[in-house]
Amino acid sequence: xxIKQLESFVCIxxxxxxxxxxxxxxxxxxxxxxxxxxxxxxxxVPLFIRSPRGMTLTPAGExxxxxxxxxxxxxxxxxxxxxxxxxxxxxxxCIGSIKGLVPDFYPVIQYAVRSRCPSIQLEHIExxxxxxxxxxxxxxxxxxxLYDAPMTRSPLLHYVPLxxxxxxxxxxxDHPLASRKQITLEDLIGQKLYIxxxxxxxxxxxxxxxxxxxxxxxxxxxxxxxxxxxYYITLSLCGEGGICLIPPHCAHYxxxxxxxxxxxxxxxxxxxxxxxxxRRQMQTVLDATLQExxxxxxQRAEGFA
Numbered sequence: 001x002x003i004k005q006l007e008s009f010v011c012i013x014x015x016x017x018x019x020x021x022x023x024x025x026x027x028x029x030x031x032x033x034x035x036x037x038x039x040x041x042x043x044x045v046p047l048f049i050r051s052p053r054g055m056t057l058t059p060a061g062e063x064x065x066x067x068x069x070x071x072x073x074x075x076x077x078x079x080x081x082x083x084x085x086x087x088x089x090x091x092x093x094c095i096g097s098i099k100g101l102v103p104d105f106y107p108v109i110q111y112a113v114r115s116r117c118p119s120i121q122l123e124h125i126e127x128x129x130x131x132x133x134x135x136x137x138x139x140x141x142x143x144x145x146l147y148d149a150p151m152t153r154s155p156l157l158h159y160v161p162l163x164x165x166x167x168x169x170x171x172x173x174d175h176p177l178a179s180r181k182q183i184t185l186e187d188l189i190g191q192k193l194y195i196x197x198x199x200x201x202x203x204x205x206x207x208x209x210x211x212x213x214x215x216x217x218x219x220x221x222x223x224x225x226x227x228x229x230x231y232y233i234t235l236s237l238c239g240e241g242g243i244c245l246i247p248p249h250c251a252h253y254x255x256x257x258x259x260x261x262x263x264x265x266x267x268x269x270x271x272x273x274x275x276x277x278x279r280r281q282m283q284t285v286l287d288a289t290l291q292e293x294x295x296x297x298x299q300r301a302e303g304f305a
């Protein structure tokens with residue numbers, strides 16, 4: 001038996017007539033009669049009493065009707081849930097961030113989506129860079145926050161820079177350098193200086209070694225006590241009197257710690273990595289995000305004017 005047979009059976013039971021039911025179902029009366037005959041043959045009992053005045057249910061047909069209606073309702077509910085799930089998936093865009101780090105752009109993306117394309121729903125996951133890259137290539141996420149890393153130049157991926165900036169020196173408010181307007185490399189001689197990883201700031205190590213080799217920058221190393229991989233470790237290092245180099249746009253996450261600009265003629269970009277062939281929803285989110293960053297840039301330019 002199949003769903004069409006059950007629909008035909010229920011329709012005949014409600015209409016009380018094969019002819020009337022065939023009009024509702026857009027089936028010929030002989031075709032409808034064949035369906036019911038096959039159904040009764042399968043259940044091995046008559047379901048209708050046929051008479052010149054129409055068709056009425058047998059006692060077995062009454063029982064069959066109750067369950068048939070329940071099955072059809074469950075089928076409709078199942079189809080509705082499946083379709084809603086598919087629609088929901090089509091509206092959802094997933095952004096990945098590196099686990100343990102403060103998300104660079106997700107708050108801005110979230111605001112941009114809510115204000116510019118509210119029909120799209122955002123999801124966010126955290127994982128390692130390697131796991132996020134795999135998830136991106138496999139289509140499990142739509143984009144990831146990342147700096148201009150070598151993997152962003154993959155022919156399958158598209159890197160969209162959102163900001164370009166230098167670095168700020170993060171420290172406790174009572175640090176001797178916290179009152180400076182700007183910090184030079186010479187100011188950092190003898191200081192406990194940390195950075196997440198040199199890969200994020202290509203050229204910085206070489207610049208420091210050339211212009212002020214007395215400055216020592218410790219970066220993340222496995223099993224090292226200077227392992228800088230997360231928000232709380234950064235706070236801990238600063239709490240011990242250290243200085244952490246961070247992107248300026250992340251400074252407000254660490255209030256009331258103080259972030260002072262580092263005076264070096266170098267800048268680095270950070271942004272989103274997407275698949276080159278992206279879903280329409282991701283393109284909408286990307287467009288909204290770029291518009292939001294442009295609006296912020298214009299507001300800042302007007303403020304400085």
